[in-house]
Amino acid sequence: MTNNTPVWTHTNFALDYDDTYTRDPDLWLDWVKRALEKGHTVKVVTMRYQYEGVTMDSRLLELVEVIFTERKAKRIFAKLKGYNVDVWIDDRPDFIVGDALL
Ligand SMILES: [Mg+2]
Numbered sequence: 001m002t003n004n005t006p007v008w009t010h011t012n013f014a015l016d017y018d019d020t021y022t023r024d025p026d027l028w029l030d031w032v033k034r035a036l037e038k039g040h041t042v043k044v045v046t047m048r049y050q051y052e053g054v055t056m057d058s059r060l061l062e063l064v065e066v067i068f069t070e071r072k073a074k075r076i077f078a079k080l081k082g083y084n085v086d087v088w089i090d091d092r093p094d095f096i097v098g099d100a101l102l
Helices: 025-037 050-055 074-080
Strands: 012-015 041-046 065-068 087-089
Touching: 012 025, 025 041, 041 074, 050 065, 065 074
Parallel strands: 012 041, 012 087, 041 065
Antiparallel strands: none
16 A cells, blocks of 8 residues: 555454345355455344344355344444444445334
8 A cells, every 4th residue: 555544454344135245245255255364354234033034145144143133223233232343334324323114
């Protein structure tokens, strides 16, 4: 790098599943593997219920833990589960701070 932007040695990433991971699973699988190789932590944080996990990509589930928020706002739910997210990757950032309409 040619500037003074600091490079973080460890980041907790939250990767959304529906309409984020599912847009290009192969791309995200490569990204997850690379992130893990570099020492970062990646967890899927989804508004799905746990029983809805059966339809999720098993290749991804072999690599990372999934936090199922059951339609609850993601940020507070993840924090209560002990996962302090540094970077969110999500097609619906409103769901990070707000519950889904039921
Ligand atoms: Mg989504």
